[in-house]
Amino acid sequence: MQSRRVKAKLVMLLSSVICLHTTSASAQVTQGAKPPSPVPTTYTIGGKPVAGGCESCAEWSIPHAPVKLHGNTWYVGTRDLSTILITSPAGHVLIDGGLSVTVPQILANIRAVGADPRDIKLVLTSHVHYDHAQATAAFAALNGARVAALPWSARALESGVMPSDDPQFGLAFDNPKVSRVQVVQSGDTLRVGSLIIRATATPGHTPGSTTWSWQSCDGGKCVDVVYADSQTPISADGFLFTAQRGLAEAVERGHRALETMPCGMLVTPHPGASRLWERVAQGRAVGADSLLDKTGCARYAQRARAAYQARYAKERGR
Numbered sequence: 376m377q378s379r380r381v382k383a384k385l386v387m388l389l390s391s392v393i394c395l396h397t398t399s400a401s402a403q404v405t406q407g408a409k410p411p412s413p414v415p416t417t418y419t420i421g422g423k424p425v426a427g428g429c430e431s432c433a434e435w436s437i438p439h440a441p442v443k444l445h446g447n448t449w450y451v452g453t454r455d456l457s458t459i460l461i462t463s464p465a466g467h468v469l470i471d472g473g474l475s476v477t478v479p480q481i482l483a484n485i486r487a488v489g490a491d492p493r494d495i496k497l498v499l500t501s502h503v504h505y506d507h508a509q510a511t512a513a514f515a516a517l518n519g520a521r522v523a524a525l526p527w528s529a530r531a532l533e534s535g536v537m538p539s540d541d542p543q544f545g546l547a548f549d550n551p552k553v554s555r556v557q558v559v560q561s562g563d564t565l566r567v568g569s570l571i572i573r574a575t576a577t578p579g580h581t582p583g584s585t586t587w588s589w590q591s592c593d594g595g596k597c598v599d600v601v602y603a604d605s606q607t608p609i610s611a612d613g614f615l616f617t618a619q620r621g622l623a624e625a626v627e628r629g630h631r632a633l634e635t636m637p638c639g640m641l642v643t644p645h646p647g648a649s650r651l652w653e654r655v656a657q658g659r660a661v662g663a664d665s666l667l668d669k670t671g672c673a674r675y676a677q678r679a680r681a682a683y684q685a686r687y688a689k690e691r692g693r
């Protein structure tokens with residue numbers, strides 16, 4: 376009984392820390408719609424329903440109108456959870472399906488930008504925590520889209536439960552299982568028609584955290600878009616980043632990759648982590664494309680490195 380209470384408390388804590396990003400500034404651009412209530416999803420860990428459910432999911436489900444980021448790249452997610460659609464005549468790519476409960480509003484956003492959800496050919500995730508990957512299976516099932524992921528994430532998606540070396544193991548909710556995930560390696564590219572999407576390992580937040588990058592073109596002007604994964608070193612109690620073999624080196628390789636990859640626009644799984652709504656509002660105010668920023672990825676990497684260094688120092692008692 377007591378352990379159940381403790382677990383419920385942990386879950387409430389988790390739904391506030393799972394990605395830990397600010398949301399207040401984005402409230403300015405909320406479309407005025409209320410989150411769906413109640414959230415009709417049963418949250419489980421290891422297959423067992425979790426008392427208390429997902430405290431943050433109602434807020435994460437607040438709708439947002441789709442936004443053209445550049446060319447064929449669209450933001451079709453909710454206000455606080457990114458879903459990215461990249462369109463092409465040969466089919467579309469969807470990155471981060473978000474929560475199961477918000478699938479209908481994301482489908483509506485996809486249709487609103489003139490795309491047919493049945494033309495989604497490839498579904499990707501930044502990382503497999505439920506706030507980004509719970510709907511991966513649903514989007515893949517729409518019309519048999521391929522799902523691809525780095526090895527660690529592929530295993531987690533196929534099993535539907537978090538591997539024990541996830542920093543938030545025991546706290547992170549299960550996802551619906553995804554059948555048949557194509558395993559890719561860091562540096563590999565995936566193609567849908569003329570679209571080419573590159574996977575880069577940027578581990579830390581999860582061991583399988585992935586940054587996806589591609590070129591988005593508009594009237595002959597092409598921009599390197601980088602959808603960089605969360606870089607917050609958050610964990611369940613007792614997890615030590617410094618105790619994971621090779622992790623610190625892999626984390627640093629990811630940060631260096633983010634600093635050096637071609638980057639004309641940074642987008643993140645939680646829009647607040649890269650001030651997306653402030654930048655959109657700024658662009659509307661001055662009539663310029665304020666989303667373009669060649670220094671965005673490098674600055675994001677530098678902030679991430681500082682956060683990890685602070686975490687390592689704390690773990691070492693310094």
Ligand SMILES: [Zn+2]
Nearest residue numbers: 393394504605
């Ligand atoms: Zn996460």
